[in-house]
Amino acid sequence: MDFEVSEFQTELADGIRRLCEGAFPLxxxxxxxxxxRVVDRGGWARLGEAGVFHLCLAEEAGGVGLGLAEAALVFExxxxxxxxxxxxxxxxxxxxIDGADDGSVVVxxxxxxxxxxxxxxxxxxxxxxxxxxxxxxxxxAEGVERLxxxxxxxxxxxxxxxxxxxxxxxxxxPAGELVAGPDVAAWWRRDGAVLTxxxxxxxxxxxxxxxxxxxxxxxxxxxxxxxFQAVKHxxxxxxxxxxxxxCAVQAAAxxxxxxxxxxxxxxxxGAKLLADEAAVTNGRSCIQVHGGMGxxxxxxxxxxxxxxxxxxxQFGGDDALAEALADALASG
Amino acid sequence: MDLRYTDAEQAFxxxxxxxxxxxxxxxxxxxxxxxxxxxRAYDTHWQRLLFDAGYAGVDWPVEGGGRGxxxxxxxxxxxxxxxxxxxxxxxxxxxxxxxxxxxxAEGTPEQRSRFLPPILRGDEVWCQGFSEPNAGxxxxxxxxxxxxxGDDYVVTGQKIWTSHAEVADYCELLVRTGPEDSRHRxxxxxxxxxxxxxxxxxxxxxIAGTTEFAELFLDEVRVPVANRVGEENDGWRVTMVTLSFxxxxxxxxxxxxxxxxxxxxxxxxxxxxxxxxPGVRRQAGHLKAELDALWALTKRNVSQAARTGIPGVGGTxxxxxxxxxxxxxxxxxxxLLDRAGLAAHDLEGIDGExxxxxxxxxxxxxxxxxxxxxxxxxxxQRNIVGERILGLPKEPQATTGRKG
Numbered sequence: 001m002d003f004e005v006s007e008f009q010t011e012l013a014d015g016i017r018r019l020c021e022g023a024f025p026l027x028x029x030x031x032x033x034x035x036x037r038v039v040d041r042g043g044w045a046r047l048g049e050a051g052v053f054h055l056c057l058a059e060e061a062g063g064v065g066l067g068l069a070e071a072a073l074v075f076e077x078x079x080x081x082x083x084x085x086x087x088x089x090x091x092x093x094x095x096x097i098d099g100a101d102d103g104s105v106v107v108x109x110x111x112x113x114x115x116x117x118x119x120x121x122x123x124x125x126x127x128x129x130x131x132x133x134x135x136x137x138x139x140x141a142e143g144v145e146r147l148x149x150x151x152x153x154x155x156x157x158x159x160x161x162x163x164x165x166x167x168x169x170x171x172x173x174p175a176g177e178l179v180a181g182p183d184v185a186a187w188w189r190r191d192g193a194v195l196t197x198x199x200x201x202x203x204x205x206x207x208x209x210x211x212x213x214x215x216x217x218x219x220x221x222x223x224x225x226x227x228f229q230a231v232k233h234x235x236x237x238x239x240x241x242x243x244x245x246x247c248a249v250q251a252a253a254x255x256x257x258x259x260x261x262x263x264x265x266x267x268x269x270g271a272k273l274l275a276d277e278a279a280v281t282n283g284r285s286c287i288q289v290h291g292g293m294g295x296x297x298x299x300x301x302x303x304x305x306x307x308x309x310x311x312x313x314q315f316g317g318d319d320a321l322a323e324a325l326a327d328a329l330a331s332g
Numbered sequence: 333m334d335l336r337y338t339d340a341e342q343a344f345x346x347x348x349x350x351x352x353x354x355x356x357x358x359x360x361x362x363x364x365x366x367x368x369x370x371x372r373a374y375d376t377h378w379q380r381l382l383f384d385a386g387y388a389g390v391d392w393p394v395e396g397g398g399r400g401x402x403x404x405x406x407x408x409x410x411x412x413x414x415x416x417x418x419x420x421x422x423x424x425x426x427x428x429x430x431x432x433x434x435x436x437a438e439g440t441p442e443q444r445s446r447f448l449p450p451i452l453r454g455d456e457v458w459c460q461g462f463s464e465p466n467a468g469x470x471x472x473x474x475x476x477x478x479x480x481x482g483d484d485y486v487v488t489g490q491k492i493w494t495s496h497a498e499v500a501d502y503c504e505l506l507v508r509t510g511p512e513d514s515r516h517r518x519x520x521x522x523x524x525x526x527x528x529x530x531x532x533x534x535x536x537x538x539i540a541g542t543t544e545f546a547e548l549f550l551d552e553v554r555v556p557v558a559n560r561v562g563e564e565n566d567g568w569r570v571t572m573v574t575l576s577f578x579x580x581x582x583x584x585x586x587x588x589x590x591x592x593x594x595x596x597x598x599x600x601x602x603x604x605x606x607x608x609x610p611g612v613r614r615q616a617g618h619l620k621a622e623l624d625a626l627w628a629l630t631k632r633n634v635s636q637a638a639r640t641g642i643p644g645v646g647g648t649x650x651x652x653x654x655x656x657x658x659x660x661x662x663x664x665x666x667x668l669l670d671r672a673g674l675a676a677h678d679l680e681g682i683d684g685e686x687x688x689x690x691x692x693x694x695x696x697x698x699x700x701x702x703x704x705x706x707x708x709x710x711x712x713q714r715n716i717v718g719e720r721i722l723g724l725p726k727e728p729q730a731t732t733g734r735k736g
Contacts, residue, residue: 001337001404003631004639009333069333212722227725229711232718236652239717243649244625251628254333261335270621323610325617329598330607 003251005073013073019050020081026300029084033163036156038084039106039132048103052078052087053094056191061095067257068191072198072249079202082303084164086129088195088314089137092188096144096180097135108133108149109192111315112140112173128310130154130168138176143185145176162306193268193315194256197249197275200311204245204278207286207304208238214290225289234285241278248274266328273321279308335631337408344401345408351385352416359419366543372457372499375422379454388452389428391581396436397448403581403638407630410584420585423496427451427458429582431504434521434574438562447502447523459500461491461524461548462571469712471506472516472568476550478507484554485509485522490547493706497533497546500526505555510565521567523559530554540698541676580633580647583654587630590658591623593696596689597665603685606668615664622657626650645721652713655703662697669693 005013023043032038047053055071057063071091078087089109090100099105110127127136133149154168161167212235215226225231252271256264283305287294294301312318337345359378363370382388391406392398401409412418421428432451435443450456467474476489487507494503503524510518524531530553536545562570598616601607633646666673669690676694678687704710718724 001341001407001631002334002635002638003628004635005333208722212724215724224725226718226722227727229715229727232724233711233714235722235724236714236717239722240649240652243646244622244629244653247628247632248621248625250333251335251625251631254335258334258336267624269617270624273618273621274625319610319614322614322617322621325620326598326613329595329616329620330602330613332595 016074016077024081024083036131036166038164045103053091054101057095068253072253075195075198076202079199080206105134107135109137112138124169127168139185143182144180146179147176162310165310190268193272194252196311196315197272200275200279201246203304204282205242207282211286211289238282245274245278269321269324276312283308348412368499372423376454378419379424383453403634407634414585414588423457426460431458437573438570456501459494459497459503461503461505463493476507478509487550487553492547494546494548495544516568518565519567520564521561521570522555528553580637658700662700665693666697
């Protein structure tokens with residue numbers, strides 16, 4: 001047993017970090033704020049070239065043949081850089097949708113609402129990134145359905161919560177062409193939860209770093225505010241959340257690759273639950289540490305908080321995840 | 333990242349499991365919690381069994397008489413003992429986990445051959461004399477004085493939170509040998525024989541109703557200079573060295589116990605019907621996520637220690653997160669017991685299905701409170717994370733000791 005990140009894995013993650021610093025600096029991605037297209041096709045292709053989308057695809061299918069453990073490390077970096085766009089969906093679709101693997105085709109994914117589900121009675125369908133999508137896939141009880149995003153009669157929503165996640169709504173999704181069965185949908189939900197959780201961990205750490213940097217430089221009462229326990233302890237709690245969630249996410253990814261060490265579905269649910277919480281809470285704390293400046297649009301603290309809220313609604317909300325874990329307890 | 337155990341690790345586990353299966357049924361009945369002589373006899377007998385089977389000091393270096401196993405095998409050792417409900421380390425805690433490793437690292441050859449074998453065999457029991465009534469979080473301000481007189485130190489002062497003092501043979505004692513205001517630069521580490529004249533022990537009664545802690549009053553107690561471990565005034569460093577033996581497994585047994593408690597709590601909720609409440613289920617699910625993540629964090633910490641031999645920062649993260657989760661778990665089980673939790677007593681359920689585990693749960697809830705305090709309060713731990721890991725500015729440090 002050796003649950004330490006290997007040298008190769010560290011190099012892989014470092015490479016993606018450098019790529020993101022070059023292709024997705026924050027000041028550049030922020031230029032797309034509050035527009036309906038946030039995916040930079042050139043940058044997306046560079047992600048494809050680096051293997052972000054076909055990392056887990058078998059070598060004979062043109063992929064890299066690595067495990068979800070490696071993908072989780074890569075997605076942690078994408079999260080840290082706040083890279084916008086349907087990253088997880090495009091990764092899952094590689095091998096099923098031509099062009100998803102090399103980043104030439106942008107794929108979105110949405111869960112078809114279950115009719116009659118508690119609390120869903122009056123809510124329309126909301127889809128992220130519609131104008132950027134070449135293909136929209138829908139997860140449903142039957143499996144994975146394919147829809148033409150251009151053919152949807154969807155309404156763009158003004159003032160999306162996350163300025164880098166534009167959203168559209170429509171009353172209901174039409175039936176699509178079934179392109180994969182329920183078994184594929186099941187593993188997409190599981191791997192999608194793990195990779196989304198990895199994005200959350202990266203963002204949670206980014207928010208922690210931003211808060212710490214500010215707390216070191218901002219002077220009040222003649223001292224950097226990070227010297228005051230009230231602020232220091234906020235930062236310490238952020239760091240603890242990152243570390244605990246990161247271990248959960250990486251353990252879940254390894255469990256998917258090595259299913260003999262545990263139940264991958266349960267590990268994925270737990271990881272997503274804690275990573276959502278870490279990203280949302282750290283986003284909130286980051287704003288708080290920045291005080292009044294944290295409430296300005298200019299300071300990017302709000303971006304992590306808002307994106308975390310978006311990602312927390314994908315691949316199982318917190319209540320559904322907690323229920324899944326409760327089921328595992330009751331049957332275990 | 334590999335969560336699978338190697339063949340050698342698996343063989344170690346299998347052998348240990350087989351030994352536990354044959355050994356545990358032969359243990360005498362557990363003594364009552366307040367019967368300290370009985371508890372000493374029980375715990376030291378268990379230590380002797382471990383010693384005879386080659387499992388004493390699994391994580392001690394070979395030169396100290398230990399097995400010299402990897403941090404991963406130590407993790408397996410603790411995991412298997414907890415799963416088999418083997419006795420806890422009990423009164424041997426300070427000797428095995430603290431004083432012994434200190435003597436291995438910093439003791440003279442004479443001190444090693446005199447003090448280490450009896451710890452491993454369960455012949456001698458140790459206690460800890462670090463904290464003082466006025467030196468808790470700020471340990472370096474401690475004032476128990478040791479004045480040199482010929483070949484002895486004459487020690488006068490007061491210690492607190494001395495666990496198992498009543499049944500201990502020796503105490504690892506921190507004393508002030510430097511000037512009053514020398515803080516961490518004027519402390520020495522002594523081995524105090526507990527039967528020395530001038531040692532007075534007064535048991536402390538905890539909010540959990542337990543009596544494992546005591547106050548130690550020292551009135552001109554003579555301790556041979558030969559019992560000093562490390563140089564005079566170098567005791568702070570000696571103490572820090574000991575902490576480097578902590579390889580991220582200190583809470584393994586505790587964590588697995590918490591997992592069992594969660595399962596017992598879920599069983600209780602299903603029995604009372606509370607499981608039909610989504611709020612209850614989600615709280616349980618959330619606690620499962622937290623405990624699973626803490627198990628993963630333990631494996632991360634152990635893997636780092638196995639690779640580098642140096643404990644990472646993960647132990648501090650673990651303690652902060654775990655102590656909070658444990659407290660939440662205690663509150664959760666207490667809420668489910670409702671008014672049946674008003675006494676730490678396994679009262680009979682009216683469903684005819686036998687007693688409700690209120691005794692364990694109430695006791696556990698109370699004990700859980702100590703986790704955010706003992707071995708550095710959560711507030712001190714957050715300072716450590718903030719200052720040493722995140723690099724935030726330090727708290728103002730007193731440069732002189734307090735007077736009076």
